[in-house]
Structure formats: structure tokens, C-alpha cells
Amino acid sequence: MTDTRPPIAMLAELTHRCPLACPYCSNPLDLARQEQELDTDTWARVFAQAADLGVLQLHLSGGEPASRRDLEPLVTAARDAGLYTNLITSGIGLTERRLQALDAAGLDHVQLSLQGTDATMADTIGGYRGGFDRKMKVAEWIGTIGFPLTLNAVLHRRNLHQLPRAIEMAVEMGARRIEVATVQFHGWALRNRDAMMPTREQAREADAIVAEARARLKGTLVIDYVPADYHSDYPKRCMGGWGSTGLVVAPDGQVMPCHAASTIPSLTFQNVRDTALRDIWYDGPAFNAYRGTGWMQEPCASCERKTVDFGGCRCQAMAIVGDPAATDPVCIKSPHRDALTAQADAHAAASADLVYRIAPGKPVPEPAD
């Protein structure tokens, strides 16, 4: 496509390894093993290619990126490439010394995830005892070093009541931003809809809490909010539009337009081990599959919002309707919307145990039906 613009952001999933086991983890069910991960030099080459392609923002993520022993040299390589470098972490695996080394390497920003606002909730959700206390320690070190901090609170039925406290904690930690993200039902979260789907009332209450806090904390804390999309009228503009602003590199080097794209079986992904990032971005079949609006079906094809939300999320269309080119079933214009609403209400009213994410290389457990 000739009108494709360069990407702005790249998410580098350095590893799928993680000490936590969040039941909503966005990693694929089929996790990459450690021996499949790209090595330091390959990542450094990918960072340089990304900068040449026009990427400005690099997000180092996972899994838990601190599970990579070479995280410090990777940050150095990213900064050498001229990228704004953000670390997305649960905090587990970071020590004060490692944070100082990351500071010396030029790390620009830290995004710390929050599974709950107290140890009982956080450690239950993360499936890792002691995780919350450790995270609070890490937050303190981050503050001492002076890294700009974003707190990333992932919310669902079990912890949505903790939202006011999460916002308070962000202020106390000196964070400039908080991301209030309602769980998106992809990956592991899809198996946990009965256990985690928020109720419609919870979703409305969260809207109100966010609106009030935004007004009250203007100039102190920026609040970015991802509402519960099963309870919204229109879908999210996924990834800013497929293949338009961002790309994701998986631990094994596969390049995807979105972190959940591997759930679409018809797509073919290329790998940075043997193909240049530029060729993948401009000519890759997976990137061109849903770029722009040409691929759309009705009702998207003739909708006035088609360049606003680009028909929503392809992975959600795949997961729920079974057709990745269908209108996102969240949309009120989708013929599947009524079924989705009924489903969302049923999930919200159900009760189920959490199905935890597993460690890479272990068999996937069957969900508790």
C-alpha cells in the first residue's frame, strides 16, 4: 500500500516468562519457551531497524521483561537507537541495583502494573504470594531514582471496587499517569469471563469515578481509561487502526499488528530473524490484511465511523463471531450485538474460579466450566 505511514510505537515482548500468573494475561495460550527467545544482539538490531522505520516509542514488555538477564544492555541498545524507552513491568525481578543500572542505561519511563490495592487482592490475582509487598518496595525505589511513573491498574469484577484507592495510590507514589484498564477479553482472559466480567453497574460506576477524578486531579495525575467494551456502544479503535501506528514483536521474533493477532489462524506472520522490519511493515501479508477500510464487510463498509474505529478489534471479531473481517460484535450495529449483551450479562452474573496463566513450556490447563 502506498499510503501506509511509518509506525510510531513498537511493543517488544522480550519474553513470555513471568513470575506472576494473572488470569487475564494477554500473552497467547501457546507461550514461547526461553530457548526460542531472540538474543541480545538480535533485539539490538531490531531496535535499530525500528528507529530507521520511524518508530519513536519503544515499550519493553513481556511476560515480565525483568526476567531477561540482559534487560540493562537491551535498554542501552534501545537508547542508542534513539528510541524513547518504556519498561512495562510487574516489578518482580527488579532490585534497587537493577533499577539504578536501568537508570544509567537511559531508561525513560516505567509503567508498573497493579493487580490490586492490597496484598490479599493483588497476590490472589497475580497468583504470587509476596508480590504486592515487593511491588511497593519497587515503587519506592522508582520514586527515589526519579523515573517518571505510570501506574497501570487492570480492573475486572473482583477488584473494580478498588479503583478509588488505585487512583489515590498513584498520587501517593508520585505517578504522573494512571492507566485504568478494564480487562480486555483476549488470551487468558477469554477463559476467565465467568470469573472476571464486570457487571454493567460496575462499568457505569467506573465511568463516573474516572470522570470525577479527572476533574479533581487535573494537572496532578493524567488518567487514561479503557472502559469495559462489552458494555459500550461502539468498539475501541484497536491499535489505533490495524497496521497504522504500531507493531508488536513476540519473544521468538514474529511480528504482529497487535499482541492478540496470533489468534487469527488465517494470518501469516513474518519473523525478524530473516526479514527486515521495514519489509514486514509495508509488505507483510498480516499487516496488509486489515489495513485501511478495503477489507470491510457491512455494516462497517458503509458506516460513517469506519475511519474512526476501523471496525473495532479483529481478534474480538474472530473470537466471538468466528470471522476476523466481521464487524466487532461490541458495535451496536453488529447483528451479533444482542447475543454479546446477553453473554456479557450471563458472564457477569456467573461465578467461577480463576484459571491462572501457566509458565511457558507447561501444558495449558482446561478451564473450569
Place this chain on the structure above:
Amino acid sequence: MDPDAIPFLPRGVRLHHDRVRDAWVLLAPERAVSLDPVAHAVLSEVDGTRSLRQITAALAARYDAPAEEITKDSSGFFKALHDRRFLEVRP
């Protein structure tokens, strides 16, 4: 905003020349704000030592424009950056 306050870019926010798009951007946590030449000229004056008043006076002299007009244009821009925590001020 107080005209005698001194604006500065906090840690994690920086001006960056985007060589691929040949344009200036302000890089901040999770954001890249593209800057038009005016916005870039204004932000280039932010050095952490001069007040808003001194900065607008310098811009007025440089672009041969009335200081009130510059103040009007730049204060909205500074305020918007401040609200998003891309710019801090000290008294």
C-alpha cells in the same frame, strides 16, 4: 499560569528531531506530540531558568510580534502541556 513562574520539561519529556518524518516531536511517557514550527520555537525557549514572561518577551523580539499576542498564543499551549504533565513550573 503565573507569568513569573519558570517552566521546565520534567524528566522523561524531551524534544526530539524525528529524522524519518523530518519534524520535531515532544516525546513523553506513552506519547509523541508532533510540533509545528511555532510550537517548536516556543518550546525551544524553555530552558528551566527563564520565566514565562521572559520567554514571551524573547519570542516577541525574535518574531517582531506584540508581546500580548505571543502571551495569548503560548499560554494556552503551556497550559495544555501542563495539564498533561508534559511541562512543569517552579515559582
